[in-house]
Amino acid sequence: MKLIVSVKRVIDYNIKVRVKADNTGVDLANVKMALNPFCEIAVEEAIRLKEAGVASEVVVVSIGPTAVQEQLRTALALGADRAIHVETDELPEPLNVAKLLAKVIEAEQPGLVILGKQSIDSDNNQVGQMLAALAGRPQGTFASEVKVEGGKVLVTREVDGGLRTLSLDLPAIVTTDLRLNEPRYAKLPDIMKAKRKPLDVKTPADLGVELKQHITQLKVETPAQREAGIKVDSVDALIDKLKNEAKVI
Amino acid sequence: MNILLDSIEKVVGSQNVLRGEDVRSRTADWMTKEPCLAGAIVRPANTEQLSEVMALCYEANQAVVTHGGLTGLVRGGMASSDELVISLERMTQIESIDCVSGTMTVQAGAPLQSVQEAADQAEMQFNLDLGARGSCTIGGNIATNAGGIRVIRYGMMRDLVLGVEAVLADGTVVNSMNTMLKNNAGYDLKQLFIGSEGTLGIVTRAVLKLHPQLTATNTALVACEDFNSLTGLLQHARKSLGGELCAFEVMWSSYYSLLTTESNRHTPPISSDAPYYVLIESLGAEQKESHERFEKAIESAFEKGLLIDAVLASSDHQREKLWAIREDVEGLAHLLAPRFAFDISLPILEMDKYVRKLQSAVSQRWKNAKVIVFGHLGDGNLHVSVATGDASDETREAVESLVYEPLKLMGGSVSAEHGIGLKKRKYLNLSRTPAEIALMQTLKIALDPRGLLNRNKVLPDILA
Numbered sequence: 039m040k041l042i043v044s045v046k047r048v049i050d051y052n053i054k055v056r057v058k059a060d061n062t063g064v065d066l067a068n069v070k071m072a073l074n075p076f077c078e079i080a081v082e083e084a085i086r087l088k089e090a091g092v093a094s095e096v097v098v099v100s101i102g103p104t105a106v107q108e109q110l111r112t113a114l115a116l117g118a119d120r121a122i123h124v125e126t127d128e129l130p131e132p133l134n135v136a137k138l139l140a141k142v143i144e145a146e147q148p149g150l151v152i153l154g155k156q157s158i159d160s161d162n163n164q165v166g167q168m169l170a171a172l173a174g175r176p177q178g179t180f181a182s183e184v185k186v187e188g189g190k191v192l193v194t195r196e197v198d199g200g201l202r203t204l205s206l207d208l209p210a211i212v213t214t215d216l217r218l219n220e221p222r223y224a225k226l227p228d229i230m231k232a233k234r235k236p237l238d239v240k241t242p243a244d245l246g247v248e249l250k251q252h253i254t255q256l257k258v259e260t261p262a263q264r265e266a267g268i269k270v271d272s273v274d275a276l277i278d279k280l281k282n283e284a285k286v287i
Numbered sequence: 288m289n290i291l292l293d294s295i296e297k298v299v300g301s302q303n304v305l306r307g308e309d310v311r312s313r314t315a316d317w318m319t320k321e322p323c324l325a326g327a328i329v330r331p332a333n334t335e336q337l338s339e340v341m342a343l344c345y346e347a348n349q350a351v352v353t354h355g356g357l358t359g360l361v362r363g364g365m366a367s368s369d370e371l372v373i374s375l376e377r378m379t380q381i382e383s384i385d386c387v388s389g390t391m392t393v394q395a396g397a398p399l400q401s402v403q404e405a406a407d408q409a410e411m412q413f414n415l416d417l418g419a420r421g422s423c424t425i426g427g428n429i430a431t432n433a434g435g436i437r438v439i440r441y442g443m444m445r446d447l448v449l450g451v452e453a454v455l456a457d458g459t460v461v462n463s464m465n466t467m468l469k470n471n472a473g474y475d476l477k478q479l480f481i482g483s484e485g486t487l488g489i490v491t492r493a494v495l496k497l498h499p500q501l502t503a504t505n506t507a508l509v510a511c512e513d514f515n516s517l518t519g520l521l522q523h524a525r526k527s528l529g530g531e532l533c534a535f536e537v538m539w540s541s542y543y544s545l546l547t548t549e550s551n552r553h554t555p556p557i558s559s560d561a562p563y564y565v566l567i568e569s570l571g572a573e574q575k576e577s578h579e580r581f582e583k584a585i586e587s588a589f590e591k592g593l594l595i596d597a598v599l600a601s602s603d604h605q606r607e608k609l610w611a612i613r614e615d616v617e618g619l620a621h622l623l624a625p626r627f628a629f630d631i632s633l634p635i636l637e638m639d640k641y642v643r644k645l646q647s648a649v650s651q652r653w654k655n656a657k658v659i660v661f662g663h664l665g666d667g668n669l670h671v672s673v674a675t676g677d678a679s680d681e682t683r684e685a686v687e688s689l690v691y692e693p694l695k696l697m698g699g700s701v702s703a704e705h706g707i708g709l710k711k712r713k714y715l716n717l718s719r720t721p722a723e724i725a726l727m728q729t730l731k732i733a734l735d736p737r738g739l740l741n742r743n744k745v746l747p748d749i750l751a
């Protein structure tokens with residue numbers, strides 16, 4: 039069975055984000071970038087399925103400018119077999135991503151598609167679901183466990199107060215949650231081998247998709263600064279502040 | 288002491304003189320967590336108050352012990368009931384930052400981490416870094432001339448301090464708050480206070496040296512087959528990373544496997560059957576360029592056979608997990624308790640032989656004893672832990688002599704970065720000549736004639 043994993047290049051999750059002065063977005067100049075953590079988990083899961091003999095090939099896909107090839111190489115170093123880069127100038131909005139992925143799937147005919155449940159930069163949590171709809175395939179979102187058995191995939195989801203397990207017909211779309219696995223590190227010999235693994239570059243036009251913009255981002259702002267707390271020296275002073283400054287009593 | 292404390296209360300306020308249970312409920316030593324036995328703890332708010340307090344103590348012949356973050360590892364914070372503790376916990380201000388000159392002026396009680404964060408905010412970097420960053424203070428870092436994990440690139444605390452203000456035993460304030468890189472007007476007095484572990488004066492403020500903020504970190508954990516490859520790798524990393532090499536932290540397999548496979552505290556990123564592991568980190572200005580240089584350096588080391596396996600952190604999260612193995616001192620303490628811990632330096636080329644000899648000497652004497660080694664190899668600094676299963680004074684002394692004696696012949700040091708304090712006092716003569724120790728004593732008498740500051744620490748007793 040062939041697996042497709044889609045991955046996104048995002049700002050490293052530990053980096054403190056700086057908003058551009060004109061509020062048009064986040065400053066990405068010379069900022070450390072990494073695989074989106076949920077995508078990293080998706081790659082790990084795919085490789086484990088391959089190691090377990092369930093999958094025969096793992097194909098990683100990423101959409102965006104040339105720089106995303108860096109993350110594709112990381113995924114190849116982690117154990118994916120080949121990569122597809124769909125080249126676009128900017129990172130397209132979720133619906134466009136889903137349309138592009140749907141075309142890739144149509145061409146590749148995988149048995150299972152694994153994606154991160156959301157990317158930590160835009161927090162949309164939409165691509166997996168949209169893709170399932172466009173491809174007309176069942177979806178199992180927020181997976182905390184994935185098992186392939188008898189032509190089905192069993193997806194366990196952590197819901198409020200318990201676990202819920204779904205059985206989906208293959209091919210299916212699965213999105214990963216944080217606790218699904220602990221991703222491995224890229225090993226040096228594999229990093230070196232990854233440089234020679236196949237990486238195809240395609241354009242949206244090659245896939246027959248016209249990118250349309252449906253969403254306009256108005257502005258990006260940093261959260262309002264919280265004022266530092268103060269100490270008061272008596273209960274009276276506290277009551278006074280709560281009444282007259284905070285106006286909560 | 289009570290009359291003195293009453294006068295001190297007038298200077299610092301009664302809430303800032305702690306007595307009784309308030310003193311006993313605090314610890315005096317990070318390692319043993321022993322309670323503080325001092326007569327009282329005095330918490331001045333600024334240099335002026337401390338100067339007045341010390342003038343009063345001088346009058347009354349009152350000995351004092353200075354407390355910073357109490358993360359020191361040589362029992363420098365220990366105080367007896369006839370001593371007062373001066374705690375700098377209220378002197379934590381970051382006074383100013385000058386990005387053009389690259390300087391920051393702070394009060395000595397400021398925790399290291401708050402200084403690092405303030406520098407970050409200003410898009411600069413303060414380059415002392417060590418595991419105790421959250422608790423240790425700038426004053427403590429100066430007093431112990433702290434080292435840490437970036438020494439290979441930026442030097443020890445001494446290299447990161449431009450100016451110091453200190454209060455002497457009699458309350459005199461010595462303001463040596465130089466802010467310039469160059470100042471050869473007479474003696475460089477700040478050096479007296481750096482590394483003298485609070486025996487010559489109490490550091491109250493400092494001018495620190497900042498560097499431009501660099502954000503392109505690259506981290507790898509690698510495994511080496513033998514000691515020669517390890518030193519070859521160090522040379523290779525220095526050369527191929529240019530000036531960007533900023534950490535070269537070695538873990539002997541005993542350390543690595545104890546904290547990964549044997550204890551399950553950390554998932555081993557690479558298998559634990561190699562004899563040596565190194566955490567290598569570079570720090571540069573440009574993400575892409577730095578990353579490419581780093582990857583190339585590691586790849587060519589692999590091709591040359593200097594390393595047998597390696598993982599590269601592909602995110603900051605992975606970087607933190609790699610460092611967590613190296614910095615898990617708590618895990619080490621927990622897994623080996625009781626243990627004796629040492630901080631020694633010796634010529635890099637002697638290290639392997641030294642460790643092997645120590646291992647065999649220790650296991651000859653105590654069959655199931657463990658010798659666990661890691662350290663800042665590039666700095667010639669090893670941290671050695673020996674666990675024999677008991678913690679008696681007798682065993683301690685036997686282990687100490689096995690660890691320390693061979694150093695003398697090699698020109699090594701019984702203290703690489705933690706200092707002498709109380710713990711290593713009687714071994715100072717293994718690393719310093721009689722003439723050096725005599726000159727230290729001359730300085731001590733000149734600055735603290737009544738012997739009030741950190742009494743009985745660092746130096747051997749002065750013979751009258």
Ligand SMILES: Cc1cc2nc3c(=O)[nH]c(=O)nc-3n(C[C@H](O)[C@H](O)[C@H](O)COP(=O)(O)OP(=O)(O)OC[C@H]3O[C@@H](n4cnc5c(N)ncnc54)[C@H](O)[C@@H]3O)c2cc1C
Pocket residue numbers: 317352353354355356357358359360362363364375395396416417418419422423424425426427428429430431432433434435436484485486488489490491616704705708741
């Ligand atoms: C987890 C851990 C990791 C560590 N890693 C390292 C490391 O990598 N490298 C390293 O060098 N050290 C290391 N240390 C040791 C320790 O953190 C440093 O020695 C640190 O510099 C001590 O700072 P402090 O504020 O805690 O000082 P304290 O422990 O409070 O004091 C240490 C000594 O300095 C004196 N002193 C404190 N403040 C002043 C002052 N203002 N004026 C005069 N004297 C003063 C004290 O009297 C005492 O003798 C580590 C400690 C821990 C617990």
